[in-house]
Amino acid sequence: MTTNFSNDSFIGGAEDSHTSSYAMPEISLSSAARFWVILIFEIPSIICSLVLLYYFCFDRTLRQCLNNHVFTILLIVGLFSQTIDIPNILTFFRLGHVWPQTPLNCYVWWFVGTANFNIIGMLMAWASFERHILVFHNQWLNTQKKRIFIHYIPLTTIVLYSFIFYTICIFFLPCENIFDYTQGWCLFPCFLFAYNILLLYDTLINGVLPSLLISVFNILLFIRVIKQKQRLRQQIQWKKYRRMIIQLMSCSALFLLFNLPLKAFAVAYAFGLPYGTTGQFELFIYFISNFTTLWMPFVCLGSSPEIWLKIKETVRIPHYTTTITPQTLQTAR
Structure with missing residues (x-):
């Protein structure tokens, strides 16, 4: 994501901004304050991600759980x-x-900033749909062939689609990139200005649609769980599924908290709302969107009690008990 704005802001009037000198608006919070606010979470977030990835990848039980695979990709x-x-x-x-101040740095920043944020939304949308299968139709995944088609292929397709789409848009489209090193994010990749249809597609299909699907699938999942629990009671291992559902809904809530306002602005701009209409509120929303990836590992860890138990077992300090054995002293005569 950008420092305090998003590419969604430029649905309208993009070409004019690109060909003229554009002064990036600033949030009222100082740069120093923003620096420390983000840095406070940056290092712990990386550590938490590495710890979670270690257990998801190297613990056999966690690695074999299908519901953990999407979160492994999300963490990566x-x-x-x-x-x-x-x-x-x-x-x-x-x-x-x-x-x-090199074009390579700008290209990499553009790719990670656009592709990663939207791929998180797509993966969360798929995870929200897949939970319905894992909870209510787990027989669809009882063979290796079914798991390949229903579980592994969709995950692979989402990752490949995002990688290919943004690789083409950022590196191969025949438009001239302007690298402005005085602006956050080196300004913008040229595809956001040169191709309105492509920008609209990226905003609505890659950005807005996943957010809507996440909301709908999670609401439906909650309703189905309540109804099935009342109807079947002991026939389903609700304790097992409860953890799975809480993990998904916690991460979905975090993503939607920061993403829905952004996409609301995107839709408004698509229908003609002038950029900057909401002033500082809009800039604040762009800034806090950076916390989506910073807080996701903590939410994932907090909703994974089995990992907490493994961490506690790993760091547990052994207690040594000193045993005193009485000895018989022989007195010399």
Whole structure:
């Protein structure tokens, strides 16, 4: 994501902004304050992501759980944002300009900033749908062939689609990129200005649609769980599924909390709302969207009690008991 704005802001009038000198609006919160607010969460977030990935990848039980696979991918995607996107944002806040000032840095920042944020939404949308299968139709996944078609192929397709789409848009479209190192995010990749149809597609299909699907699937899941629990009672292992559902809904709530306002602005701009109409509120929303990837590992860990137990077992300090054995002393005569 960007430092305090989003590419969704430029649905209308994009070409004029690109061909003229554009002064990026600033949020009222100082750059120093924004720097420290993000840095406070950056390092713990990376550590938390690495810990979770370790258990999801190397613990056999957790690795074999199908519901953990999407969160493993989410954490990997988030780790790219934490180690590429966020450090660039911090550097811009600290120095007041992009560094290093090279086209390669801008290209990488553009790719991670756009692809990662939207792929998180797509993966969350799929996870919200897949939970219905895991909870209510788990017989659809009882063979390896079914798991390949219903579970693995959709995940792979989402990742490949996002990678290919943004690779083409950022690296291969025949438009001229302008690298403005005095602006956050090096300004914008040219496809956001040169192709209105492509920008509209990216905003509505890759951005708005996943958010709507996440909302709908989670609401339906909650309703179905309540009804099935009342109807079947002991026939379903609700304790097992409850953890699975809480994990999904917690991460979905975090994503929607920061993403829905952004997409609401995107739809409004698509229908003609002038950019900057809401002033500081809009800029604040753009800024806090950076916390989606920073807070996701903590929410994931907090909703995974089995990992908490494994961490406690790993760091538990052994207690040693000293045993005193009485000895018989022989007195010399």
